[in-house]
Amino acid sequence: MKLIVTRAEPAAEGIRRIELRSGDGAALPAFTPGAHLKFKLVLPNGQASVREYSLVSTPDERDRYEIAVLREPAGTGGSAAMHALAVGDVLEADGPFNEFALAEQAREHLLIAGGIGITPILCMARALASRGAAMQLHYAARAPECMAYRDEAAALPGATLYFDQGDPARGMPLDAVLADPGEARHLYVCGPRGLIAGVLERAEALGWPAERLHYESFKGAVALANDRPIRLVLRGSGRTLDVKADQSILDALIAAGLDPLYDCRRGECGMCMTPVLEGLPDHRDHALSAAERADGKVICTCVSRALTPELVLDL
Missing domain, CATH: 2.40.30.10 (Translation factors)
Known part of the structure; x- marks a missing residue:
């Protein structure tokens, strides 16, 4: 259009x-x-x-x-x-x-934004506020002059703004913000990949179920602190690739000259779903069902990794 x-x-x-x-x-x-x-x-x-x-x-x-x-x-x-x-x-x-939609079954929504990540989060917060839904908004930026929509965000119910002036110790207190997963509380985070990774890691450590964690990153997979390189064996083509700790499986396939199917790059659409022949996937997508995750026979290559040093794919 x-x-x-x-x-x-x-x-x-x-x-x-x-x-x-x-x-x-x-x-x-x-x-x-x-x-x-x-x-x-x-x-x-x-x-x-x-x-x-x-x-x-x-x-x-x-x-x-x-x-x-x-x-x-x-x-x-x-x-x-x-x-x-x-x-x-x-x-x-x-x-x-929309691959970053609000969970309609949630009874409470915890929204976290960093920098330009406020764009989808503010739209969510406005919609939730208009319907009187239970929510909290936590929004961080380096300084007030760097915070887009500062006044609009501050006016929303349950909103807290943070300015760290370049010192992470003065920023958002993640443990306090994420302390209570609740029974039907959903978490949404958008912003720099470092913020997303930090929120997801702390949320997992504090007992948040994976199905209640939602994030948006337009720059591809989010690398977590404990990620390690993966040895990728492509059974169909007879090739072996090394996937770096901060590289997605999809990006490694593309860099090797292959032409895999993909679309969203955020683990939402399932377009890059690939059969797994050996190895244990570390599922980080939002496309697979609980049964598919447990079965471990497919992986979304754009965001997921491996829990084993080697992963064999049917490619």
């Missing part, structure tokens, strides 16, 4: 908020909290690419979408292209898509 930029302005240091509307004034496609759009961009080097940005606007605002983009100076040019947009510019986008 074609979207027209109707507003583009700073939201915080290095972050730009962009409002988009349909070209003909028609209502935009519906979405649920946590959804994102896929934008088709041309990078400065002329290469066509796709970038995903979460929707900050609420689902009842069918006349507009709003996103916020962090400028990444060391990136490949996608964020620079988005920051260069001006009112009247036209973008091509697909979606909305």
Whole structure:
């Protein structure tokens, strides 16, 4: 679909908020909290690419979408292209898509955001607040001037904001925030991969069930502190690969010149599901059923790893 930029302005240091509307004034496609759009961009080097940005606007605002983009100076040019947009510019986008949806069965929602990770989390928090659902929002940034939507977040019920000034010891007290998993409490986290990994590791240690942990990372798999390299044996092609501790199985397959199926890169869609012939998967996806996880015969290569030093796949 074609979207027209109707507003583009700073939201915080290095972050730009962009409002988009349909070209003909028609209502935009519906979405649920946590959804994102896929934008088709041309990078400065002329290469066509796709970038995903979460929707900050609420689902009842069918006349507009709003996103916020962090400028990444060391990136490949996608964020620079988005920051260069001006009112009247036209973008091509697909979606909305949602692999980070609220769990409707939850009785309470714990929302954690770091930096630009506030974008899907704020949409969730606004929706939950509008329906009077039980929730807590914990939002961290380096400094007030770096915190997009600071006033909007602070005004929500159950919201706590943190500014660490570059000192992690002054940041969010994870053990206190995650202390009570409850019986039907669900956790959602979005932000830098270090924050996501830290939250997931502490949540697991404090007894949170895996099925009640939800996270969004547009930069691929989240590496945890205890991850180790994997020896990957591809039975069908007769190849053996070494997967680095901070590398996903999917990325190792692509780097080796293979052409595996994949889509979301967040363990949500199941497109990269691959048969396991030997070894024990370390499931980190949200696509497999409990029975499939227990069986250990398939793995989502985009996010999951192995509990054994070697994993043999039917590839």
